[in-house]
Amino acid sequence: MVGWAIxxxxxxxVDPNLPPQRQEQAKQLLTHCLNIGIxxxxxxxSAVDVVELVVRELETNPLFNSGxxxxxxxxxxxxxxxxxxxGTKRRCGAVSGLTTVKNPVSLARLVMDKSPHSYLAFSGAEEFARQQGVEVEENEYFITPDNVGMLKLAKEANTILFDYRIPTTGYEKCAGAESPLQMNGLPISVYAPETVGCAVVDSEGRCAAATSTGGLMNKMSGRIGDSPLxxxxxxxxxxxxxxCTGEGEAIIRATLAREVAAVMEYKGLGLQDAVDYVIKHRLDEGQAGLIAVSNKGEVAYGFNCNGMFRGCATQDGFMEVGIWE
Incomplete structure (x- = not known):
């Protein structure tokens, strides 16, 4: 029997100027979610039940960019x-273009468990949600005053903003690059996406993962990122x-999450070495991070930007919550 890990x-x-109070709020939420999983x-x-449970909690709290x-x-x-x-039978479910579903990760789970498909989007996904009786909310439930203000700023700057909590000055320091930062060759004003996710291995060695996001501030309608892919x-x-989390377009090009598994399977690398390898060699100019667990009860993470909101714990008592290197 292996030890569990989450x-x-x-x-x-993460903007290096993020106020200490907001940093502490983020750490508290991550700790709360870790404890739910533990x-x-x-x-x-089971691992798949735990990742759904934890991501639901993250979607329900407006601190990060999901739900x-x-x-x-x-x-x-x-x-x-x-x-x-x-991971046990490589079963999966995904959804995108949701406008009313309170917990997108749970609808993705229902696509996996209750439909003949792997991925539903937009009106079809919403229709499936009604059929399954999942909890729905009016669009206004999801919209915070912070986000309304940030969208206004994004429109005035004619750009995409990644993070509703970051000041629009000093952003050029955020990714260690000269301004303007770019995505797919187009300028963006801030690098700090806030997708949420969870990876778990349970005590029987079963692995699972889940990811959820609202995407990019001021994104084109119909844009789909890496999270549901x-x-x-x-x-x-x-x-x-x-x-994974970060610049979705770069993560898509790298098939980043699968690459971790691939170098473990085909190169024989251990978990942390596999994570380090794909972060270094697969992202090209992209900025991203990821969390991972192995069937041996290991946990690992990596990122090539200033920081990543993350927490991890293992059965032997190790627990860590952090933002920076």
């Missing part, structure tokens, strides 16, 4: 996305579970 994240790419794992709840508090599109609406994967933002198999 990792959770609230996004990679309690479930100690009660022998309530999601980033707003150029039209001022939310289009949320999520995915979940059970299996193999890009989320992946789990017999050897590991991975959830």
């Amino acid at each position: 990792a959770v994240h609230g996004g990679a790419g 309690t479930a794992l100690r009660s022998n709840v 309530r508090g999601s980033a707003l599109t150029a039209k001022g609406t939310v289009e949320m996305e999520a995915s979940i994967m059970d 299996i193999g890009a933002g989320t992946y789990a198999c017999e050897v590991c579970g991975v959830s």
Whole structure:
């Protein structure tokens, strides 16, 4: 029997000027979510159930960019996305373009468990949500005053903003690059996405992962990032579970989550070495981070930007919550 392990994240790419109070709020939420996961794992709840449970909690709290508090599109609406994967049989479910579903990760789970498909989007996903009786809210539930103000700033700057909590000055320091930063060759004003995710291995060695996000502030309607894409933002198999965060377009090009599993399977690398390898060699110019667990009860993370909101814990008593290196 292996020991369980859990990792959770609230996004990679953090402004070094983030106020201490906001840093502390983020750490408290990550600690709270870790403890929910730990309690479930100690009660022998399966890995896939634990990742859903933890990501639901993150979606319900407006601190990070998923569920309530999601980033707003150029039209001022939310289009949320999520995915979940059970590594035991590589089963998966994903959703995107959601506007009313309170917990996108749970709808992704229902796509996996209750539909013949792996991925549903926009009106089809909303229709499926009604059929399954999941909890829904009016669009206004997801929209915070912070996000309304940040969308206004983004429109005035004619750019994409990643983070509703970051001041628009001093952003050029954020990714260690000269301003303006770019995504797909186009300028963006701030690098700090706040996707949420969880990766878990339970005491039976079963791995699972889930990821959820509201995407980018002022994004084009219909834009889909890495979070709902299996193999890009989320992946789990017999050897590991991975959830990614960061510049979605770069993560998609790198099939980042799957790469961790691939170098473990084909290069024989251990978990942390695999994470380090893909962060260094697969992101090109992109900025991103990821959390991962292995079927041996290990936990690992990596990022190539200033920071990543993350926490992890293992059965032998190790626990860490951090933001910076």
